[in-house]
Amino acid sequence: MPKINGNEIRPGNVLEHDGHLWAAVKVDHVKPGKGGAFAQVELKNLRNGSKLNERFRSADKVERVRLEQKDMQFLFESDGRLTFMDTETFEQVELDADILGERRPFLQDGMTIVVEFHDSEALNATLPQKVVCTIEETEPVVKGQTAANSFKPALLDNGVRVTVPPFVGTGEQIVVNTETMEYSERA
Incomplete structure (x- = not known):
């Protein structure tokens, strides 16, 4: 497995650290005045979901793990488990089911997602970046409201x-970015 420097860690990277597989959730590069x-790096254990905050200097070497990715179709959910x-x-x-976290509601029947494997063990699932949703309720359109940043x-x-x-009304279909959980465009 390739080793990378501590300053090359990016969010989404999977690392082998202290004998466990960790996903880098958040990375902040800090340049203190002294030193x-x-x-x-905020790490999340891929097997049990525990979190860990760790500091990596640029001289530290970490093993980056490459996961095998497969497109799989979502079938159903039962007892808090998702079947693909x-x-x-x-x-x-x-x-x-909690592997998707706050993005879980965007999972739809028959949706194709990417499941990541390490030595034939399924570890992670990633939703498509854009999902089509229908608006159940929203405020009515206000005529003449053309401010650039009004939402x-x-x-x-x-x-x-x-x-x-x-300009988007109730019953319309929109595209939502699942990474930022924000409106992207009309469907």
Whole structure:
């Protein structure tokens, strides 16, 4: 496995640290007035979900792990477990529902997502970057409201609240960015 310097760690990287697999959730590069620069990294254990804050100096070497990615189709959820199927081999895999975190409501029946494997063990799932949702309720369109940065709250069909431009109305379909959980465009 390739080793990278501590200052090369980016969010989303999977690292082997202290004998466990960790995903870098948040990375802050700190340059204190005294001493050398370092990366303050928030890590999440891919097997049990525990979190760890760690400092890596640029001289520190960390093993970066490459995960095998497969497109899989979401089938159903039962008892807090999500079941996915490989569309080529029809093999089924189960993952905890909380692996998607706050993005869980965007998972739709039959949706194709990317499941990441390490030595045939399913560790992580990633939703598509853009998902089409329907607006359940929002404020009515105000005529003449053309301010460039004016947004209004809206409730989506999956229960998530987002802000949308004033011209978008109830019942319309919009595209939501699942990474930022924000309105992207009309569908």
